[in-house]
Amino acid sequence: MDRSDRLSGGTNVIYAAMKNAIKESIDVVRIGFVGLGNMGWSHARQFSRLGHEVAAGADIDPKARTRFANAFAAKPYEDPERLLETTLDAVVVTTPPRFHESVAVPALRSGLDVFIEKPLAHDLDSAERIANAGRRSKGTCTVGFHNRFRNAVRTVASYRDKGWFGRLTHVEANYVRQQGTPVGSWMTDEELAGGGALTDIGPHTIDLALHLLNSFDVVEATGTTRPQRSTDLENSSENTTRTGSNSPNGSGVELSASAFLRLAGGRTVSTEVAWTANRDPSMEFIVRGTDGGAHFQLNDETVTLYGGRNAESDVTNRPSLEPNDPYRDQARAFVDRALGRRSAPVGTLEQALTVQRVIEAVYASGRNGRAVRLNEVSR
Numbered sequence: 001m002d003r004s005d006r007l008s009g010g011t012n013v014i015y016a017a018m019k020n021a022i023k024e025s026i027d028v029v030r031i032g033f034v035g036l037g038n039m040g041w042s043h044a045r046q047f048s049r050l051g052h053e054v055a056a057g058a059d060i061d062p063k064a065r066t067r068f069a070n071a072f073a074a075k076p077y078e079d080p081e082r083l084l085e086t087t088l089d090a091v092v093v094t095t096p097p098r099f100h101e102s103v104a105v106p107a108l109r110s111g112l113d114v115f116i117e118k119p120l121a122h123d124l125d126s127a128e129r130i131a132n133a134g135r136r137s138k139g140t141c142t143v144g145f146h147n148r149f150r151n152a153v154r155t156v157a158s159y160r161d162k163g164w165f166g167r168l169t170h171v172e173a174n175y176v177r178q179q180g181t182p183v184g185s186w187m188t189d190e191e192l193a194g195g196g197a198l199t200d201i202g203p204h205t206i207d208l209a210l211h212l213l214n215s216f217d218v219v220e221a222t223g224t225t226r227p228q229r230s231t232d233l234e235n236s237s238e239n240t241t242r243t244g245s246n247s248p249n250g251s252g253v254e255l256s257a258s259a260f261l262r263l264a265g266g267r268t269v270s271t272e273v274a275w276t277a278n279r280d281p282s283m284e285f286i287v288r289g290t291d292g293g294a295h296f297q298l299n300d301e302t303v304t305l306y307g308g309r310n311a312e313s314d315v316t317n318r319p320s321l322e323p324n325d326p327y328r329d330q331a332r333a334f335v336d337r338a339l340g341r342r343s344a345p346v347g348t349l350e351q352a353l354t355v356q357r358v359i360e361a362v363y364a365s366g367r368n369g370r371a372v373r374l375n376e377v378s379r
Contacts, residue, residue, distance in 0.1 A: 029335050032056040032088045034080045034103045035095035036064040039117050043092050043144075044072055046331040058083040081106070088112060090139075090338050096192040097122035097199070104130050108137035113338040117144045118203040119359065120352045122194030124377060127356040134349045142334050143352035145207045149326035149333070152296040152303050155319055156212060156287060164308045165289025168213050172286040173205035173271040175298070181255060181275040188253055196253025197275045198225055198359055204298075206261075207347070207355050209269040212287055216354045222371040223259030223362035259362045262371075 029052045033040050036059040044054045054072035058080045059065050065076035077083040080103050084091070090113040093103045100121050107114050108130075120143050121127035134141035147153060160168065186192040187200055210216045256274035263269070272282075283298035292308035305317040336342040354374075361372040 027051075027339075028053055029089045029338055030055040030087065031090045031092060032058070032083045032086065033068070033074070033092045033094065034058045034083060035093060035099075035117075036061070036068045037094065039094040040092070041068070041071075042327060043094060043115070043117075043331065044068070044074075046325075046327050047092075047335070048072060049328070050331055050335065052335060055088060056083045056086055084110065084112075090115065090334075093117065096186045096189075097194050098126075098192045101126045101130050104141065105133040108133040108139055108141060111138040113139040113334070114141045115144065115334050116141065116352075118207075118352070118355075119143075119194065119199055120349075120356050122192070122199075124356055124360045127353055131349055131353045140337050141349045142337065143347060143349070144330065145203070145211075145347050145352075146326045146330045147204055147208050147298055148211055148346055149324070149329040150298065150301075151321045151324045152298070152301055153208065153212070155303050155321060156294045156296065157214075159292075159294065159305060159308075160212065160214060160287075164292045164305065165287065165294070166291030166309050168267060168287065168289045170268045170270070170288045171209040171212050172284070172288075173209040173269060174273075174282045174284045175201045175205050176256075176272055176274040176277050176279065176282045178279065178281045179276055180281075190252045193253065195359070195363065196225070197255055197273050198257040198259075198362060199253075200275070202257060202259075202271070202273045202359055202362075203355050205271040205273055206259075206269070206358050207351070208285065209261075209271060210263075210351070210354070211347070212285070213263065213267055213269070215263055215265075215267060216351050217264040218354060218358055218374050219262050219264055220371045220373040221259055221261050221358055221361035222365050223257060224366040225254035225257040225363065227255055257362065257366075259358075259365075261358060 031047055031052060032055055033044055036057050048054050054074045056075040056077060057065060057068040058077040060078060065078065068074055069076040075086065084107055091103065091107045092115045093100055094117045095103065097119055100116055104114050104116055121130055159165065182188060188196065193199055210218070255276050259271050261269040285296055285298065287294040293306040294303060296303045301321045301323050303319055303321065305319070333342065333346050357374050357377055360377045361374055364372045364377060
């Protein structure tokens with residue numbers, strides 16, 4: 001009997017059935033956290049501030065376990081399996097992506113609600129297995145695309161839903177750092193992370209662009225990944241890895257990527273992502289439609305609208321926005337879904353799987369020098 005079989009017959013299966021029966025009356029959610037680094041702490045703080053219980057935390061680092069336990073009065077565990085055998089409502093997974101599957105799948109099989117920090121997994125095969133478990137689970141599975149919760153994004157989406165843009169045609173999505181390579185981190189280890197800048201910050205641009213287009217019907221992707229410095233270029237004449245990057249900066253993953261996506265109906269997305277680039281940093285998004293457009297920066301609560309259906313002229317409009325904490329709103333949405341207060345998650349597991357497929361297609365395009373259809377990389 002393997003680990004998932006033992007868990008599927010354990011405490012959480014019984015508890016999950018009880019939870020589903022009385023979900024409407026539950027106010028406080030008991031949450032376990034696996035991976036107690038920066039993102040684990042960030043999510044734990046958000047759920048705690050919302051009044052929910054940070055019940056347990058698991059990490060291989062004993063110092064991380066002790067700090068987390070002391071800060072949140074949480075039960076510490078070295079082994080995530082032990083954590084999953086306790087009485088919980090939900091699990092937050094913030095390990096390196098290679099280990100997402102080993103926590104998420106048994107948690108979903110035992111009926112827990114699961115939150116996974118992006119990306120869904122380190123590669124497409126693992127992401128598919130998580131998605132399969134999610135489809136069969138009584139719990140929900142959400143992937144952490146917090147930028148959807150920014151007020152600037154919500155504002156643009158509201159104008160989209162009102163028909164301001166007419167027929168949406170294109171989104172330009174950029175997440176470019178001038179100097180921001182996470183040197184010395186697991187994030188530059190392809191075995192743990194699955195890739196470099198495209199896997200790390202690419203999910204933000206890809207998910208948000210498709211979210212704004214209100215379509216995840218991606219047909220094909222064209223793209224390339226690259227090292228940044230001249231010495232890296234000299235050392236990367238052969239694409240020896242899945243990501244197509246041959247040890248740039250000694251890391252084995254790409255530092256930047258460019259991609260172009262074609263969707264059904266002729267809609268398109270262009271995206272630039274970089275940890276390090278010889279240019280000004282940018283978190284700029286541009287939405288274009290047949291009747292109007294929009295421009296905003298992820299790090300700025302300002303939206304500029306252009307034209308608009310039924311507008312008498314091509315005037316610009318800058319709606320006033322209140323600043324918000326997207327991580328807080330994301331946590332609240334996850335809890336509302338777990339408690340049955342929300343009929344559907346803000347972002348679906350299938351959408352996160354599409355993002356993973358796009359990333360895989362961009363890597364394949366870079367290796368093969370051609371456009372790659374998503375059905376070529378899908379099972």
